[in-house]
Amino acid sequence: MKFSYCGIRVKNLDESLKFYTDIMGMKIVRPPSKLPLVGGTYVALKSPDSEQILELNYYEPNSPYAKPFTNGEDLDHLAFFVDDFEAAMKRFKEKGVKIAVERVDWWQRTKGAYILDPNGIWIEIAETTVENYLRD
Amino acid sequence: MKFSYCGIRVKNLDESLKFYTDIMGMKIVRPPSKLPLVGGTYVALKSPDSEQILELNYYEPNSPYAKPFTNGEDLDHLAFFVDDFEAAMKRFKEKGVKIAVERVDWWQRTKGAYILDPNGIWIEIAETTVENYLRD
Numbered sequence A, B: 001m002k003f004s005y006c007g008i009r010v011k012n013l014d015e016s017l018k019f020y021t022d023i024m025g026m027k028i029v030r031p032p033s034k035l036p037l038v039g040g041t042y043v044a045l046k047s048p049d050s051e052q053i054l055e056l057n058y059y060e061p062n063s064p065y066a067k068p069f070t071n072g073e074d075l076d077h078l079a080f081f082v083d084d085f086e087a088a089m090k091r092f093k094e095k096g097v098k099i100a101v102e103r104v105d106w107w108q109r110t111k112g113a114y115i116l117d118p119n120g121i122w123i124e125i126a127e128t129t130v131e132n133y134l135r136d
Helices: A013-023 A085-094 A128-135 B015-022 B085-094 B130-136
Strands: A004-012 A027-035 A040-046 A054-059 A073-081 A099-101 A112-116 A124-127 B002-009 B027-035 B040-047 B054-059 B075-081 B100-101 B112-116 B122-126
Touching: A004 A073, A004 B040, A004 B130, A013 A027, A013 A040, A013 A054, A013 A085, A027 B130, A054 B075, A073 B054, A073 B075, A085 A112, A085 A124, B002 B015, B002 B075, B015 B027, B015 B040, B015 B054, B027 B085, B085 B100, B085 B112, B085 B122
Parallel strands: A004 A054, A073 A124, B002 B054, B075 B122
Antiparallel strands: A004 B075, A027 A040, A040 A054, A073 B002, A099 A112, A112 A124, B027 B040, B040 B054, B100 B112, B112 B122
């Protein structure tokens, strides 16, 4: 039994695809696929040189799963690790990305911030690597 | 910039750790670490032979992040892929795991179901592999 991906719901598939590809640099690794019985479409994304999979799930207005969109407490955050924190933050600002926390002061280990995706999901930005995250 | 992990919030760290290790078979790859300025604790998990990282985030009652727990629409589901669907479902029932959808009928490709984690997060169970998921 293997944890295989994290799937988020999106209100607008084009908008979220644009955000996660153009701004967050991910690539589509499974093109948008419709599930007619669900009334939905899903698409899978990966960052280059990373195995972590993010799935975007869109439900059509008449889908039984198209409940009113709310931001819950169950999804705490997604994390993206960067090589150059300042360059990443500069780019987010140029692209008009919403910043939730400009600079976190609770880590000794690295520079970090939180930005918001188009649906209000918190995204941690940290200047580190998975290897360092697992051992520091 | 790399997508590095998905972090969920948990109401009870022991309960969720027990669920994701004992029932879902994950291993702790970063032991629980406290963030005193946040009033929280985080721990990272992986399934054996998988690179996908799940982070559990617990906030103490007096943490500014300990907002009332709500299940939102932003986290659609987590997915776990299994070798033997019937064996996995039998084990979930023996362990008293809540079943959200006993058997999905909207995929042609494989057997699937949805179970609930201790905080009401939907978990897809599918008899497939990441390789098949990305190509089928």
